[in-house]
Amino acid sequence: MAEQHNNQRDNQEVDEAVTMINVNKWFDDFHVLKNINLDVGNREKVVVCGPSGSGKSTLIRCICKLEDHQKGTINVLGTELNDDVANIDEIRREVGMVFQQFNLFPHMTVLENCTLAQMLVRKKSRKEAEAVAMQFLEKVRIPEQAVKYPGELSGGQQQRVAIARSLCMNPKIMLFDEPTSALDPEMISEVLDVMVALAEEGMTMVCVTHEMGFARRVADRVIFMDQGEIVEQNSPQEFFDNPVNERTQLFLSQILQH
Amino acid sequence: MSETAYPAPPQTPFATSVRKSLFSSPLDCLVTVVCAVLLCLLLYHLVDWAFLSSIWTEEDEPLCKEASGACWSVIDARHRIIFFGLFPFEEHWRSTVACIVMIATIVASCVPWFWSGLKLSVLWITGFAIFYLLMHGGLFGLSVITPERWGGLALTIFIFAAVSLIGMPLSIVLALGRRSRLPVIARLVGLFIDFFRSLPLLTILFTAAVITPFLLPGWLQGDKLYRVIVGFAIFFAAYQAENIRAGLQAIPAGQDEAGKTLGLNYMQRVTRIQLPQAFRNSLPAIVNQFVITFKETSIVTIVGFFEILASGSAAFGTGKWTHHYIEVYVFIGLIYFIFVFSLSRYGAYLEKKLRVGHG
Numbered sequence: 001m002a003e004q005h006n007n008q009r010d011n012q013e014v015d016e017a018v019t020m021i022n023v024n025k026w027f028d029d030f031h032v033l034k035n036i037n038l039d040v041g042n043r044e045k046v047v048v049c050g051p052s053g054s055g056k057s058t059l060i061r062c063i064c065k066l067e068d069h070q071k072g073t074i075n076v077l078g079t080e081l082n083d084d085v086a087n088i089d090e091i092r093r094e095v096g097m098v099f100q101q102f103n104l105f106p107h108m109t110v111l112e113n114c115t116l117a118q119m120l121v122r123k124k125s126r127k128e129a130e131a132v133a134m135q136f137l138e139k140v141r142i143p144e145q146a147v148k149y150p151g152e153l154s155g156g157q158q159q160r161v162a163i164a165r166s167l168c169m170n171p172k173i174m175l176f177d178e179p180t181s182a183l184d185p186e187m188i189s190e191v192l193d194v195m196v197a198l199a200e201e202g203m204t205m206v207c208v209t210h211e212m213g214f215a216r217r218v219a220d221r222v223i224f225m226d227q228g229e230i231v232e233q234n235s236p237q238e239f240f241d242n243p244v245n246e247r248t249q250l251f252l253s254q255i256l257q258h
Numbered sequence: 259m260s261e262t263a264y265p266a267p268p269q270t271p272f273a274t275s276v277r278k279s280l281f282s283s284p285l286d287c288l289v290t291v292v293c294a295v296l297l298c299l300l301l302y303h304l305v306d307w308a309f310l311s312s313i314w315t316e317e318d319e320p321l322c323k324e325a326s327g328a329c330w331s332v333i334d335a336r337h338r339i340i341f342f343g344l345f346p347f348e349e350h351w352r353s354t355v356a357c358i359v360m361i362a363t364i365v366a367s368c369v370p371w372f373w374s375g376l377k378l379s380v381l382w383i384t385g386f387a388i389f390y391l392l393m394h395g396g397l398f399g400l401s402v403i404t405p406e407r408w409g410g411l412a413l414t415i416f417i418f419a420a421v422s423l424i425g426m427p428l429s430i431v432l433a434l435g436r437r438s439r440l441p442v443i444a445r446l447v448g449l450f451i452d453f454f455r456s457l458p459l460l461t462i463l464f465t466a467a468v469i470t471p472f473l474l475p476g477w478l479q480g481d482k483l484y485r486v487i488v489g490f491a492i493f494f495a496a497y498q499a500e501n502i503r504a505g506l507q508a509i510p511a512g513q514d515e516a517g518k519t520l521g522l523n524y525m526q527r528v529t530r531i532q533l534p535q536a537f538r539n540s541l542p543a544i545v546n547q548f549v550i551t552f553k554e555t556s557i558v559t560i561v562g563f564f565e566i567l568a569s570g571s572a573a574f575g576t577g578k579w580t581h582h583y584i585e586v587y588v589f590i591g592l593i594y595f596i597f598v599f600s601l602s603r604y605g606a607y608l609e610k611k612l613r614v615g616h617g
Contacts, residue, residue: 064518064519065518066515066518066519089521089523092518092519092520092521093521095519096519097515097516097519099512099515099516101510101512103510103512103513103515103516104516105513105516105530105531105535106535107534107535107538107612116520116522116530117520117521117522120522120526120530121520121521121522121526162516165520166519166520169520169521
């Protein structure tokens with residue numbers, strides 16, 4: 001069954017990587033996402049920004065079903081997210097996620113972090129998985145740390161490992177949830193460099209970030225969220241130079257002061 | 259920016275640090291000297307009692323009355339009772355070998371090389387099969403000896419091993435069940451754990467030994483020993499589950515989420531991500547529970563089993579040995595110490611091993 005599904009998807013190339021239609025979500029009584037409509041095209045890079053509590057993290061967590069939405073539909077790579085466990089697992093295999101807190105597995109070496117899912121989910125042999133892992137560790141420029149444990153690495157190195165770990169699964173979409181917010185300032189650029197390189201290779205990306213330099217350089221589209229709504233979206237050029245909405249203007253003036 | 263890195267100051271020599279901490283003022287000197295003298299006296303008396311003035315062999319027993327030291331004759335004469343309880347005399351070799359096999363099984367399963375489902379299963383099934391064959395007999399010309407006559411160290415080790423073996427997987431299931439996302443399961447498991455934790459072990463063992471035969475159909479009853487072990491294991495699991503749950507609770511939610519986004523299913527996340535970290539987090543408490551359980555095996559004496567402590571009481575229970583209970587208890591205490599101390603050292607080793615890379 002699952003394989004049939006896969007073939008179907010590979011054959012008919014879908015235009016939209018992610019489609020969200022009228023998505024609503026509540027945490028108990030708190031309305032976090034209000035009528036979200038969002039399309040992310042294949043190979044498109046979308047940056048989501050907004051004040052804290054605006055629902056931007058929740059939005060991308062819904063895309064890989066770390067959060068359930070209560071109303072509306074979310075389509076990822078042509079498959080609708082519902083309560084069907086097989087569906088969810090299938091989607092998660094194709095969607096990579098990088099977290100603010102890295103979330104590397106502390107009891108495994110860097111290499112084991114990168115090979116675990118390949119072997120368990122993709123059923124690769126250890127040798128194959130390690131070859132792939134080393135390839136991506138080289139790409140994020142830390143192959144020499146492969147035998148170390150995450151606790152022995154700096155924050156920036158850990159985040160690069162986390163990116164490599166996701167890439168090992170060969171995802172079609174990468175989600176970034178404030179990947180540089182927990183980092184010391186001098187380590188931010190090493191992570192952003194990796195993300196830029198990834199973007200230039202044509203990866204479909206949705207990034208929640210406040211790194212406006214990154215947004216300007218990489219994003220096809222910047223989305224501004226406030227109080228659970230998408231308030232404004234535009235090309236980075238237009239978004240930063242001519243913000244239309246008052247709330248966007250206020251937000252930008254606040255974060256660009258520094 | 260400073261240009262040179264200075265070497266760390268030299269460490270305080272041992273003698274200096276001793277002088278500083280023990281002899282820094284006249285009062286300090288006095289306290290140190292008095293304590294040292296008392297300690298030495300105590301140590302001398304202990305050594306004198308146990309080794310210098312003690313009697314060692316059964317034949318020398320008449321000398322015990324005059325001697326100021328321990329009368330180890332009782333151990334020399336009665337060690338078979340202590341180690342084997344009511345097990346038939348001619349078959350003691352069977353109990354000895356069975357005991358060694360069981361200890362070897364426990365030790366082997368502590369070695370990381372054996373840590374895979376398959377290896378552990380093979381190890382434990384073989385271990386228990388050999389133990390049962392030797393103790394129970396009935397095959398290869400070995401006479402049948404029913405569990406009521408098992409006793410001593412072999413019984414203690416067997417109960418401990420069986421309770422751990424049944425209790426540990428059960429405790430993992432209970433710990434995961436209590437954290438289930440389905441409220442019905444979480445509540446039911448919580449109720450189960452709290453129910454068995456609120457009962458004294460004695461009550462559970464009594465119920466298992468005496469009352470369940472009235473409640474269970476004949477084919478489900480099994481031997482009294484096995485009912486007691488199952489009851490004990492449930493008690494053990496109720497406590498151990500809470501230890502493991504504490505370890506699970508301490509894992510940041512992000513760990514499970516990272517597993518999910520990599521496409522790992524529930525079982526994979528539990529076995530590869532959650533449990534290894536949970537065990538690391540609550541290892542001291544988990545080892546503690548094993549230590550307590552080893553010592554609590556002595557409670558089965560109350561439902562009529564002669565584990566090592568009860569066999570010990572039998573050893574000094576007759577005739578000329580009645581005065582020498584102290585020696586017997588010291589001897590049994592030593593045996594308990596060997597096992598419990600090994601367990602603690604193993605716990606310390608595991609802690610060190612699992613801490614790798616955690617700074």
